[in-house]
Amino acid sequence: MKFAIQVNEGPYQHQAADSAYFFAKAALEKGHEIFRIFFYHDGVNNATRLTTPPQDDRNVVERWAELGGHYDLDMVVCVAAAQRRGVVDEGEAQRNGKDATNIHPRFRISGLGQLVEAAIQSDRLVVFGD
Amino acid sequence: MSETIKNFLYLNRKAPYGTIYAWESLEVVLIGAAFDQDVSLAFVDDGVFQLTKNQHTSAVGMKNFSPTYAALGDYEVKKVFVEKESLEERGLSLDDLQHLTWEDEDEDWAEKDSIHLVTRAEMAAIMDGADVVFSF
Numbered sequence: 001m002k003f004a005i006q007v008n009e010g011p012y013q014h015q016a017a018d019s020a021y022f023f024a025k026a027a028l029e030k031g032h033e034i035f036r037i038f039f040y041h042d043g044v045n046n047a048t049r050l051t052t053p054p055q056d057d058r059n060v061v062e063r064w065a066e067l068g069g070h071y072d073l074d075m076v077v078c079v080a081a082a083q084r085r086g087v088v089d090e091g092e093a094q095r096n097g098k099d100a101t102n103i104h105p106r107f108r109i110s111g112l113g114q115l116v117e118a119a120i121q122s123d124r125l126v127v128f129g130d
Numbered sequence: 131m132s133e134t135i136k137n138f139l140y141l142n143r144k145a146p147y148g149t150i151y152a153w154e155s156l157e158v159v160l161i162g163a164a165f166d167q168d169v170s171l172a173f174v175d176d177g178v179f180q181l182t183k184n185q186h187t188s189a190v191g192m193k194n195f196s197p198t199y200a201a202l203g204d205y206e207v208k209k210v211f212v213e214k215e216s217l218e219e220r221g222l223s224l225d226d227l228q229h230l231t232w233e234d235e236d237e238d239w240a241e242k243d244s245i246h247l248v249t250r251a252e253m254a255a256i257m258d259g260a261d262v263v264f265s266f
Contacts, residue, residue, distance in 0.1 A: 006264075008151075008266075040154065040158075041150060041151065041154055080154075080157060081154060111161065112157060112158050112161040112162070113161055113162075113164070113165070115158060116158070116161065116162040116165050116167075117165070119136070119138070119262045119264070120134050120136055120165065120167065120262075121134075125262050125263070125264070127263075127264065127265045129265070130144075130149075130151075
């Protein structure tokens with residue numbers, strides 16, 4: 001089956017980010033396809049490479065990045081949600097006059113159309129959040 | 131953009147200003163309108179507060195986005211389902227909600243009501259019939 005996944009909550013604050021990861025990993029290991037993972041609302045915070053959790057805790061961002069690298073996943077951060085919350089790539093930094101970037105290179109910033117397209121192209125959209 | 135037409139249901143469950151879900155849901159609806167899908171909106175639980183009229187947000191320092199709902203008809207959003215029990219549980223009735231309409235080009239642009247009051251059981255059937263449920 002072809003899945004689209006929407007992650008609506010930030011890491012550590014909410015288990016939704018963990019649940020989405022475990023769902024994606026399990027689906028991929030079973031041979032399913034993931035068309036795209038779309039990070040929305042506070043979910044955009046899953047994409048900041050500056051995350052530094054305590055050493056005895058899981059690293060949610062790195063975990064996404066490893067899964068994404070292993071399966072070549074398309075992991076998209078909503079641009080409007082990211083701008084509100086200060087998740088920035090090179091292009092956004094230049095456009096908005098910011099002095100830094102923080103997005104992990106495994107993720108990319110794009111528009112909400114990517115979520116709608118993913119819902120159209122996939123057999124199932126699975127939403128993780130409150 | 132795409133040949134596929136799916137039945138999209140945007141499910142709104144939260145009050146409008148306590149969290150950002152309501153506003154960011156509306157942003158998806160507006161962007162999604164460009165994809166020419168068969169779109170419905172549903173309002174359940176505290177989500178019914180999103181449609182109330184006379185919202186004033188200056189005291190909480192947030193943008194009042196409630197006028198945007200009145201523009202949904204222009205985005206070809208014609209089906210807005212509001213759960214009757216959710217309204218009643220909160221002491222609300224249809225009179226407390228904005229009057230949302232769309233214009234039917236097949237009937238000389240007659241103005242028609244967008245909001246349909248449905249029971250919880252009917253809402254369950256609407257969700258069941260959707261190809262995609264965006265849950266906010």
